[in-house]
Amino acid sequence: MSVTTNSPPSGPNWQRFTPAQRLARYAVYLVAVMALVWSVRNVSIIPEFLYDAHNQMADLLTRMWPPDLSYYPTTVHGALIETLHIATLGTILSIVMAVPIGLMAARNIVPFRVVNEFAKLILVASRSVNSLVWALLFVAIFGPGALAGTIAIAFRSIGFVGKLFAEAVEEASPGPVEALTAAGASWPALLLKGYWPQVQPAFWSIALFRWDINVRESAVLGLVGAGGIGLVLDTAMNFFQWTRVATILLAIFTVVVLAEILVTQIRKRLI
Amino acid sequence: MSVAEDQTSRSAERAPAGKVTRDNVLSLRGLTKAYERGKPVISDISLDFPARGVVAIIGPSGTGKSTLIRCINRLVEPTSGQVLLGGTDLTKLRGAGLRAARREIGMVFQEYNLVERLSVIENLLCGRLGYVPLWRVWMRRYPDEDIAHAFALLERVGLADFATRRADALSGGQRQRVGIARAVMQSPRLLLADEPTSSLDPRTSVEIMELMRDMAAERDIPVIINIHDVALARRFASRIVGMSGGSVVYDGPPEGLNDDHLTQIYGRSETGGWIG
Amino acid sequence: MNKRQAELDQIRAVAFAPDWRMRAVWLGFVAYVIYATGQLNFTWERFVVGLDRGATFLGRMFPPEFKRWELLAEGLLESLQIAIISSAVGILLSLPIGLLAARNLMPVAVTVPARAFIALARSFHPIIIAIIFVKAIGFGPLAGILALIFASIGFVAKLFAEAIEEISLKQVEAVRATGASFMGVVIMGVLPQVFSRFIGFATYQLDSNLRQSTMVGIVGGGGIGGTLFSAFRRFDYDFVCAILISIIAMIMIGELIASWLRKTFQ
Structure with a gap:
């Protein structure tokens, strides 16, 4: 109906899709259903567990109530601040590393395909590995603690920040850069006065967006020993202190929501 | 063109035509550019430009005017030929040498090419990027005389009160004024302009052409302008170069340009309209 | 003229005033x-020692060891199953929840709780949700599936609600005027307008769930993550390397399929 796509605007051909496209779609539906059936039949779920799941869940939630708020100032607060430090420092570190790689990946900055592709490979590698895996790797290298967490967050974010930054640079209008080239500007001056003013809004937006994501991600790192509130959560769960768990979850929820509000507010001001 | 006629009050001080008293500032020798092998956009162009006055290059769009003018400061890399600026062959230069040559050639663009998010005054100071050390650019600590010069130029183009506004807050005509001031800011030996009026309305176009001619004359800077509007070219240039199909087909004073030449340059169908 | 010069000096002072x-x-x-670096106890010494250990660590990762490929394949398939089931159920549940959260179709009394639920689902990292489910219902893929369903709702239902809020109400009115029931209005007036975007969300979520399904195992939610975690625990780094390569390969294939799907359904 209203969903107009790239089909020709008029003419006798009323069909939205070619027969081949239709066939491809039906094939996709079929494969999707088959994949689902295969998954359901093969996944190792004990049916009794499934039927009992809601009871177990309700049971856990009752044991969490009421949250042990007295636990917050003694332990949770410090861990929460550590989590924020990990997220912030990790984001800063990732930007420091991602900006040069992003510039290398941008075709209008470095006109060598080999360099572009190499930089893109680094960015893809960074994104393909989950932050938890990065955390496991860096815990193995630097030992447990916030250092491993911060570097894990940084490495995980390089791909995201670098890719979006490179795209923003490639979208920059070439006109001003051409004018500054004509004025005899050196390449650092071109970056500083030709490109930077153009990519600046995108840059801040990317940095804030990634920081918001990293606040969420850094809350998990402690589960594998990389510092932050995840560690406290893990301990509380291992000792079945459910009211404390509730406090921790509440703290994470609050911080994540506050971070999101903060980011939206700053972005509104920047743009 | 009635608007244009109203504005002729100042055109009395039209630059003297063809009065070549000093050496040529710029000479092109056999300049050729082919983006694709075997398909040159401009081929074997040899021209001499005197050290004063306005030269207009006319011709339909797609005829290589823009490529020609960009080959001069090597925004486009010529395939072969020489660009001699005061005796130096620019096509041989690299790195710092090329930048030093570029800063001696000011350029005005069709789309103004201002850095939209910088202030007007900073856009002017961008004209000094070839001179000012990087740390000063970074810290916005431009030399005092540059800042004073920039304000004087802004005042000259009538935009000093807009100095702290962002460039994207200006109208097209105002932006082109900033563009001209930025080019002059380079203290250039030569001013290039690539279709400086194509994005402007007729009235503003005349104002911009007047401003460019006058400012260049005040500072004794020769100007080369790409322009497809024959009426404007006739009115402001002391010499006209007509291009068609990548070659020069007319080179002489505006008075010598007749219908036959225009037909040769633009083709038959449109000739009537070009006599301003 | 002097007055003008004073004015210009004034402008100049403003233009280049130090931005305190x-x-x-x-x-x-x-x-x-x-301050933060100090708080987290980062020292140069630790960093250097770490780099040293990193080198031996990398040395032990190569060459990757694929001999236990059966274990590897088993984990990957379980991750795939978790991703498929959780995406299917998650997306299906997102439809009604997203509809309930659309402010142009529903009364405030309905949208507020629906939105609160979505916000809750979005705020927690899928791994945290997974660990809660693991504690509640025990180890295994069921916990992972439930966690990813929950996470999917947080993402898809939100975007779905936003898509519905952007639709043109004229078409909805037109369908309503024919005397259609509420379900009829939804099916005839609302769904056609958001369907193409919905496919985009769904493929994105499938992609995202595939990534997370390789991780939920770290907290006991089934899939390859468990294999990875225990290999780490045993310092079995060449097997770790093999697992990582397989995970990345699977995710990249998933990404290719997702982008192909988006093209087909555009």
Whole structure:
């Protein structure tokens, strides 16, 4: 109906899709259903567990109530601040590393395909590995603690920040850069006065967006020993202190929501 | 063109035509550019430009005017030929040498090419990027005389009160004024302009052409302008170069340009309209 | 003329006035970095020792060891199953929840709780949700599936609600005018307008769930993550390397399929 796509605007051909496209779609539906059936039949779920799941869940939630708020100032607060430090420092570190790689990946900055592709490979590698895996790797290298967490967050974010930054640079209008080239500007001056003013809004937006994501991600790192509130959560769960768990979850929820509000507010001001 | 006629009050001080008293500032020798092998956009162009006055290059769009003018400061890399600026062959230069040559050639663009998010005054100071050390650019600590010069130029183009506004807050005509001031800011030996009026309305176009001619004359800077509007070219240039199909087909004073030449340059169908 | 010169000097003073606010912000930034680095006990020494250990660590990762490929394949398939089931159920549940959260179709009394639920689902990292489910219902893929269903709702239902809020109400009115029931209005007036975007969300979520399904195992939610975690625990780094390569390969294939799907359904 209203969903107009790239089909020709008029003419006798009323069909939205070619027969081949239709066939491809039906094939996709079929494969999707088959994949689902295969998954359901093969996944190792004990049916009794499934039927009992809601009871177990309700049971856990009752044991969490009421949250042990007295636990917050003694332990949770410090861990929460550590989590924020990990997220912030990790984001800063990732930007420091991602900006040069992003510039290398941008075709209008470095006109060598080999360099572009190499930089893109680094960015893809960074994104393909989950932050938890990065955390496991860096815990193995630097030992447990916030250092491993911060570097894990940084490495995980390089791909995201670098890719979006490179795209923003490639979208920059070439006109001003051409004018500054004509004025005899050196390449650092071109970056500083030709490109930077153009990519600046995108840059801040990317940095804030990634920081918001990293606040969420850094809350998990402690589960594998990389510092932050995840560690406290893990301990509380291992000792079945459910009211404390509730406090921790509440703290994470609050911080994540506050971070999101903060980011939206700053972005509104920047743009 | 009635608007244009109203504005002729100042055109009395039209630059003297063809009065070549000093050496040529710029000479092109056999300049050729082919983006694709075997398909040159401009081929074997040899021209001499005197050290004063306005030269207009006319011709339909797609005829290589823009490529020609960009080959001069090597925004486009010529395939072969020489660009001699005061005796130096620019096509041989690299790195710092090329930048030093570029800063001696000011350029005005069709789309103004201002850095939209910088202030007007900073856009002017961008004209000094070839001179000012990087740390000063970074810290916005431009030399005092540059800042004073920039304000004087802004005042000259009538935009000093807009100095702290962002460039994207200006109208097209105002932006082109900033563009001209930025080019002059380079203290250039030569001013290039690539279709400086194509994005402007007729009235503003005349104002911009007047401003460019006058400012260049005040500072004794020769100007080369790409322009497809024959009426404007006739009115402001002391010499006209007509291009068609990548070659020069007319080179002489505006008075010598007749219908036959225009037909040769633009083709038959449109000739009537070009006599301003 | 002198008056004009004074005016120009005034403008000049404004144009190049030192920006104290920006300087304060930068100073604060540097101070924060130093403070936070100190708080987290980062020292150069630790870093250097780590680099040293990193080198031996990398040395032990190569060559990757694929001899236990059966274990590897088993884990990957379980991750795939978790991703498929959780995406299917998650997307299906997102439809009604997203509809309930659309402010142009539903009364406030309905949208507020629906939105609160979505916000809750979005705020927690899928791994945290997974660990809660693991504690509640025990180890295994069921916990992972439930966690990813929950996470999917947080993402898809939100975007779905936003898509519905952007639709043209004229078409909805037109369908309503024919005397259609509420379900009829939804099916005839609302769904056709958001379907193409919905496919985009769904493929994105499938992609995202595939990534997370390789991780939920770290907290006991089934899939390859468990295999990875225990290999780490045993310092079995060449097997770790093999697992990582397989995970990345699977995710990249998933990404290719997702982008192909988006093209087909555009």
